[in-house]
Amino acid sequence: MSTAIVVGAGIGGVTAAVALQRCGWQVTVLERAPELGEVGAGISVWPSAVAVLEELGVKGVEKAAAVSKPAGMRKPDGRWVVEAADLGVEIPVMIHRAQLHDLITAEFGPAVTVRTGFTVTGVEQDDSGVSVRSADEELRADLVVAADGLRSVIRSALHPEHKGPQYSGYTAYRGIADVDTDDGGGETWGRGQRFGFARLIDGRIYWYATANQRAGQGGDHAAVTKAFGDWHDPIPKLLAGSATVLQNDIYDLALPLVPFTHGRVVLLGDAAHAMTPNLGRGACSAIEDAGALARHLTESTAPTPLSNESTAPTALSAESGALSAALAAYDAERRPATTKLVRRSRSIGRAGQLENRVVCAVRDGLFRLGGKLVSLRRPRSKVEQSPV
Structure with missing residues (x-):
């Protein structure tokens, strides 16, 4: 049986473990934290990622119904810039990150071993396999999947010349409010600040906010309340109803992205395309990475149409050229697709964080006009809108 080591047990890492397990691989998941689990707040799961999870047998991620109340983009005083109804917006599944993580890891079977408290410090490979090291141990496998996040140790080791993470110029706050509101949600754009919220599938409200500031400046519940407490309802209510507020400076990876494969090592999720x-x-792309990797590994061993062999997925021989072909196909599919998302997301963030009053007025006017034009073209046009 072919063996794989997955470095990192976030959403992407655990999805990769389930995907490889279904391909017939023996998988070891390494997580540096002392316990398996996820922290954070809400996460949006778009239909393409839901389809991957369903294919992997993950249960409980249901399609979200369209909101019954108005949603879309507003100004801080509550005036509408454009309503979602005018854009024909698809509604993603909104779920707590920890809940999604639990649903995925529930599919771990005997082929998956999890080791926590394991900090990877390096990686080495040769023609016969690949090894990962910690301070006092070395593990070897046929394949390593690096899902170790934005500041990936493995990506840095393989591509020391890459610029790595770069600061966006703004920070983000996130929280979960257990309050009643019939507001449909969406985003509110101000000058250098944004606030958005959406209902999770368990009924709670996930909210997020962004603000321009220097990296490392920090922030807390009081800071986000001061910045957004006088914005339109129900924003003050959501802030007051949140027991915990998370604050993180926002980074992405410099372009061009490095190759997602290097010999027997695969980059996945934020390690590849933060x-x-x-x-x-972000998380959806990591889930889609895992699905694509499994698909290419399976296709590389699929029997020809004239073969009498079973068409059931089989483990890829790690000693054959099929492994290299599968990994090359994975890179060819996922790197161009995620490069577009990195670039597009960066552009939206820059527009959302504009501060000049006149430029912001022009920006909002263009959104309003765009909404009217899209509305005229419906139902042929679909526009994505999703939370930070």
């Missing part, structure tokens, strides 16, 4: 959260596509 993007700003303006499209809500």
Whole structure:
């Protein structure tokens, strides 16, 4: 049986483990944290990622119904810039990150072993396999999937020349409010600040906010309340109803992205293509990476139409050229697709964080006009809108 090591047990890493397991691989998941789990707030799961999860047997991620109340883009005083109804907006599944993580790891079977408290410090490979090291141990496998995040140790080791993470110029706040509101949600854009919210599938409200500031400046519940407490309802209510507020400076990876494969090592998720959260596509892209990797590994062993062999997925021989072909196909599919998302998300963030009053007025006017034009073209046009 072919063996794989997945470095990192975030959403992308655990999805990769389930995907490889279904391909017939023996998988070891390495996580540096002392316990398996996820922290954070809400996450949007778009239909393409839902389809991958369903294919992997992950249960409980249901399609979200369209909101019954108006939603879309507003000004801080509550005036509408454009309503979602005018854009024909698709509604993603909104779920807490920890809940999604639990649903995925529930599919771990005997072929998946999890080791926590394991910090990877390096990687080495040769023609017969690849090894990862910690301070006092070395593990070897046929394949390593690096899902170790924005500041990936493995990406840095393989591509020391790459510029790596770059600061966007703004920070983000996130929280979960257990309050009642019949507001449909959406985003509110001010000058150098944004606030958005959406209902999770468990009924709570996930909210997020962004503000221009220097990297490392920090922020807390009081800071986000001061910045957004006088914005339109129900924003003050959401802030007051949140027990915990998370604050993170926003980074993405410099372009061009490095190759997603290097010998027997595969980059996946933020390790490969960390993007700003303006499209809500980061975790979805990691899930799609895992699905694509499994598909290419399976296709590389699929019998020809004239073969009498079973068409059931089989483990890819790690000693054959099929592994190289599968990984090359993965890179060819996923790197161009995610490069577009990194670039597009960065552009949306820059527009959303504009501060000049006149430029912001022009920006809002263009959105309003765009909404009217899209509305005229419906139902042929679909426009994505998603939370940070």
